[in-house]
Amino acid sequence: MSRMARNWIKLRELALRDLTVDDGFWNQRLRLVTQEMIPYQLDSLMDRVPGAPPSRCVRNLRIAAGLEEGTFEGFVFQDTDLAKWLEAVAYSLTRTPDPALEKTADELIELVCQAQRADGYLNSYFSTLYPGHQFCNLKEGHELYTAGHFIEAAVAYFEATGKEKLLVAMCRLADLICQVFQTPEYEDAVPGHEEIELALMRLYELTRRERYRAMAYDFINRRGTTDYLSRESTLPRFIDVWHDRNPYLPEYGQAQAPVREQTAVEGHAVRALYLLSGMADAAGSFEDESLLEACERLYENVTQRRMYVTGGVGSSGTLERFTADFDLPNDTAYAESCASVALAMFSKRMARVTGEARYMDTAELALYNTVLAGVALDGKSFFYVNPLEVTPSFLKPATDKAHVAPRRQKWFGCACCPPNIARTIASVGGYVLFTGDRELRLNLFIGGTYKARLGETPVTVAVRSELPWKGRVRLELKARERMEGRLLIRIPDYAERPRFTLNGQELKPETEKGYAVLKLSGRSAKVRFDFDMPARLLYADPRVTADAGKAAVKKGPLVYCLEETDNGPGLAGLRIDPEGRLRERFKPELFGGSVTVEAKGQRIVWDGGLYSAKPPGRTAATLRFVPYCFWGNREPGEMAVWVRLKC
Numbered sequence: 001m002s003r004m005a006r007n008w009i010k011l012r013e014l015a016l017r018d019l020t021v022d023d024g025f026w027n028q029r030l031r032l033v034t035q036e037m038i039p040y041q042l043d044s045l046m047d048r049v050p051g052a053p054p055s056r057c058v059r060n061l062r063i064a065a066g067l068e069e070g071t072f073e074g075f076v077f078q079d080t081d082l083a084k085w086l087e088a089v090a091y092s093l094t095r096t097p098d099p100a101l102e103k104t105a106d107e108l109i110e111l112v113c114q115a116q117r118a119d120g121y122l123n124s125y126f127s128t129l130y131p132g133h134q135f136c137n138l139k140e141g142h143e144l145y146t147a148g149h150f151i152e153a154a155v156a157y158f159e160a161t162g163k164e165k166l167l168v169a170m171c172r173l174a175d176l177i178c179q180v181f182q183t184p185e186y187e188d189a190v191p192g193h194e195e196i197e198l199a200l201m202r203l204y205e206l207t208r209r210e211r212y213r214a215m216a217y218d219f220i221n222r223r224g225t226t227d228y229l230s231r232e233s234t235l236p237r238f239i240d241v242w243h244d245r246n247p248y249l250p251e252y253g254q255a256q257a258p259v260r261e262q263t264a265v266e267g268h269a270v271r272a273l274y275l276l277s278g279m280a281d282a283a284g285s286f287e288d289e290s291l292l293e294a295c296e297r298l299y300e301n302v303t304q305r306r307m308y309v310t311g312g313v314g315s316s317g318t319l320e321r322f323t324a325d326f327d328l329p330n331d332t333a334y335a336e337s338c339a340s341v342a343l344a345m346f347s348k349r350m351a352r353v354t355g356e357a358r359y360m361d362t363a364e365l366a367l368y369n370t371v372l373a374g375v376a377l378d379g380k381s382f383f384y385v386n387p388l389e390v391t392p393s394f395l396k397p398a399t400d401k402a403h404v405a406p407r408r409q410k411w412f413g414c415a416c417c418p419p420n421i422a423r424t425i426a427s428v429g430g431y432v433l434f435t436g437d438r439e440l441r442l443n444l445f446i447g448g449t450y451k452a453r454l455g456e457t458p459v460t461v462a463v464r465s466e467l468p469w470k471g472r473v474r475l476e477l478k479a480r481e482r483m484e485g486r487l488l489i490r491i492p493d494y495a496e497r498p499r500f501t502l503n504g505q506e507l508k509p510e511t512e513k514g515y516a517v518l519k520l521s522g523r524s525a526k527v528r529f530d531f532d533m534p535a536r537l538l539y540a541d542p543r544v545t546a547d548a549g550k551a552a553v554k555k556g557p558l559v560y561c562l563e564e565t566d567n568g569p570g571l572a573g574l575r576i577d578p579e580g581r582l583r584e585r586f587k588p589e590l591f592g593g594s595v596t597v598e599a600k601g602q603r604i605v606w607d608g609g610l611y612s613a614k615p616p617g618r619t620a621a622t623l624r625f626v627p628y629c630f631w632g633n634r635e636p637g638e639m640a641v642w643v644r645l646k647c
């Protein structure tokens with residue numbers, strides 16, 4: 001049976017220079033990016049942090065530019081750390097102008113341009129170690145991934161500052177890629193690590209140069225239809241750069257089938273979700289029904305079968321990959337911070353292309369939980385891996401928990417996550433509002449001032465929000481002329497008893513794809529959106545064997561967890577009463593102000609040996625939960641998201 005033709009809508013995000021986030025919850029995080037993460041990460045990139053693994057990122061580019069003698073050090077994709085840092089700086093400058101920081105960024109952009117070759121090629125690894133051997137190992141070389149991050153940085157920096165230098169340089173790099181990857185030698189080549197697809201789509205949206213969009217589409221359409229990556233090592237131009245002796249698995253690189261025929265999200269989680277982000281962009285841009293259907297199918301697979309309750313994805317530490325439906329172990333979870341960044345990016349794109357609010361539930365989940373958990377409250381240490389259960393004494397090297405850290409680390413030899421978290425937090429305002437044909441859509445409830453257009457009429461939208469602690473949102477819209485159009489407000493999946501008023505009048509709005517629809521007319525409007533979002537227990541599909549017989553606490557977008565510092569050791573010996581009331585308390589001194597949750601339950605009393613025929617005793621206990629995004633910011637100890645049910 002053929003489906004009804006899709007009514008393609010065109011929704012746009014606001015440019016970051018057209019918005020100022022001013023929000024009780026997010027201001028702290030944004031300040032952290034500007035005041036701590038950006039300066040700290042610059043020090044890391046320049047090897048100025050005592051006791052942290054050296055990055056060598058800037059030094060590598062200086063060597064490539066001929067400004068310094070020496071040998072490249074680090075991963076093949078080491079350049080991307082600077083690219084993501086520049087992107088974070090661009091977003092930060094739109095909110096907090098800082099001439100000194102901008103000057104530093106300009107100087108580093110100058111360095112990037114000096115490290116670029118005359119033909120547009122840019123990659124300090126290959127330029128210094130294998131000059132003249134570009135694109136000889138797409139499987140492991142990460143050149144297109146690195147290029148993608150530089151292109152994203154260039155678009156962001158131009159949009160933030162109006163400065164063209166990096167953009168012009170990265171258009172030359174993109175032009176080189178478009179030329180090389182259309183030659184007969186490369187006509188079936190695909191990137192080993194996706195990212196270039198979404199970056200070229202972004203560059204197309206800014207420049208409207210058709211070749212960028214066409215190249216992104218080609219890379220997407222080729223994936224899974226060619227054996228290029230499997231046979232690449234037999235080509236005369238191949239150079240072994242990664243020394244990875246694992247055989248290449250097509251599913252690891254999302255090449256198990258043509259993308260339109262894929263039924264499950266497979267392989268390396270970040271790659272898969274960057275690919276899906278590019279696919280969603282391309283599907284919307286080309287109005288490609290079968291491509292969007294694949295995105296919808298794969299989104300369902302990942303969010304209904306392969307995602308942690310925290311929005312973490314990619315459960316296996318081996319190969320940083322997706323494994324099987326419902327295989328979501330808590331204590332060996334990988335759930336890379338970058339993978340949740342990528343999940344938020346994909347989900348936002350799906351909301352934009354389809355106009356469905358539910359995708360924003362996932363974007364919000366990933367942002368408020370795993371992405372925020374990735375950085376400490378002082379902005380100076382980071383999680384790469386985001387477990388849902390930690391017993392510090394179990395975390396030994398050379399075991400299947402070797403990748404799990406009980407506390408955030410200063411930096412990483414492979415430092416993809418810290419700058420990725422920085423650019424994501426710095427650009428969170430981009431998730432808040434979409435504009436469409438005579439309509440505005442409020443997606444996330446983040447306070448601030450947003451300058452949009454309703455048709456041709458400029459409209460300022462002031463948002464005040466008490467999330468994530470209270471379901472209380474206030475909007476004030478103002479225009480110089482009369483506004484005519486629609487305001488759509490997402491009703492989140494956790495909202496109970498949603499209530500709306502427009503200019504003081506209560507109303508029961510119609511809903512459309514998960515948004516409440518309000519009609520705007522006149523030069524101003526005041527909207528109140530209230531809902532209840534009490535802390536509640538969530539249960540998992542019993543096929544998630546790790547969570548069977550357990551519950552997790554969630555309040556609004558925030559998932560909660562138990563920490564040893566509030567509950568004593570032996571968290572596995574606690575039982576929660578599913579009938580008991582969850583008591584919420586706002587603690588202004590905790591984590592800069594946070595709601596905690598207390599639940600009634602029991603603690604197991606054990607007086608046997610390792611095993612005992614005598615059933616354990618029980619005593620009454622109060623279980624104290626804190627938001628997962630803040631875990632690991634006090635004394636190190638045990639942590640658990642899922643808690644066993646009292647029986």
Ligand SMILES: [Zn+2]
Nearest residue numbers: 336338416417
């Ligand atoms: Zn990462």
